[in-house]
Amino acid sequence: MPQLESSKIMKKKAFLVSFLVTISILHAGGFRVSLQGIRQAAMAHTSAHTRDASIAFFNPAGIAFIPSKLSVSAGAFAIFGKAEYQNVSTLYRAETDNPVSTPMAFNIAYKATDKLSVGFSLTTPYGSSVDWGRTWAGKDLVTSIELKSFFLQPTIAYRFNEWFSVGIGYIHAIGSVNLQKAITSVNGRMELEDKDASGNGFNVGMYFKPTKDLDISIAYRSKVDMNAVNGTAEFDIPSSLVGSSSFATKNDRFSAQLPLASEFTLGVTYRVLPKWSVSADWNAFGWERYEYLTFDFEQNKVGNTPKDLTISSSPKDYKTSYAFRVGTEYMATDDLALRLGYYYDQSPVKDAYWNPETPSTDNNAITGGVGYSFFSKKLMLDLTGIYYVGKPRKINNDFYNFYGEAKLHSFMLGFGLTWNPF
DSSP states (O other): OTTTSHHHHHHHHHHHHHHHHHHSSOOOTSOOOOOOOHHHHHHTTTTOOOOSSHHHOOOGGGGGGGGSSEEEEEEEEEEEEEEEEOOOTTTTTTOOOOOOOOOEEEEEEEEEESSSSEEEEEEEOOOEEEOOTTTSSTTTTTTTTEEEEEEEEEEEEEEEESSSEEEEEEEEEEEEEEEEEEEGGGGGEEEEEEEEEEEEEEEEEEEEETTTTTEEEEEEEOEEEEEEEEEEEEEEEEEGGTTTTSSSSSSEEEEEEEEEEOOEEEEEEEEEETTTEEEEEEEEEOGGOOOOEEEESSOOOOOOTTTTTEEEEEOOOOOOOOEEEEEEEEESSSSEEEEEEEEEEEEOOOGGGGGTTTTOOEEEEEEEEEEEEETTTTTEEEEEEEEEEEEOOOEETTTTEEEEEEEEEEEEEEEEEEOOOO
């Protein structure tokens, strides 16, 4: 029987299970998916906009300034993304063949009184699909994953006067994931799945309109500790290994907890001219709290903790990351809006901990879109396109014995409708 407790195999197993829990909450192509508003995304996903209910996700205080008693907004995106890997020593190359990902957003807000507003937001801030194929060189790390996640946020806001409001939202997060990978050391495969990961958090904010031409948004989204308590692991391995010291069963379960980062956002919109506005955002993401990931299998000894091989812990050592965004909107006519934007989004993953299930890079993105209003601006149609390119980076992951260079790029299309009936 192969020596499954060897250091190299244990590290690979630790990586794979830690990956399962990680991607059950995180976006596999770069963590935070900044696609919670069609109009916002066209302007680099800037936040200081109170046209409709989509502000609920960005800053709960903003719903108090929506110029309609009732506002409903909905939108969806299609993401076409690809990651590439090269071993610089052997010149081996691989790239993903990802299915199209479709994050969405739905928001509703209502003015209960002149000062008190309530709302609800349903978004998918983390989610994607990555497929490296079953034969690539890193198949023992990951072959494919599919992730779906949802943030449900009821919101309340109070406007103290004509220029200032505060708001708070409660976040309940749920998620599911499917991961597949090879175990070449035993001529087998593993499929990991978790359909019930969940966590809770909050979103608070202040919104200022000191003049008719200036909007200032300050918002904080708390950390969310996602709990996986009933994940399943199915092992397609030779029958002779079932019941061994490492593989007690072909079907096991695990539990774990993963911290999602907090997020602070400062956003500003200034109307330079009656038909021209400029927006900017600065984001800080608190990923530094993500130092290790630890999980616990029920039976199989596929961990890397010497005192208990059903427990695995892998280093992450993430860092605080930042994003800067700038966007603009010009009203070509009373009903037609033209939009452009640019943003730089820093990766929290260090070179020494980069891995192919989260091919994260520093990103530069160009955004653009159009919007058109119907029926005296009661109904609005928005279209958005985004192209981002990841800065090529070197990989020096000693823990997983994984080295090389990586880069990625994506193209996104978005479509949204907003209804402000009265």
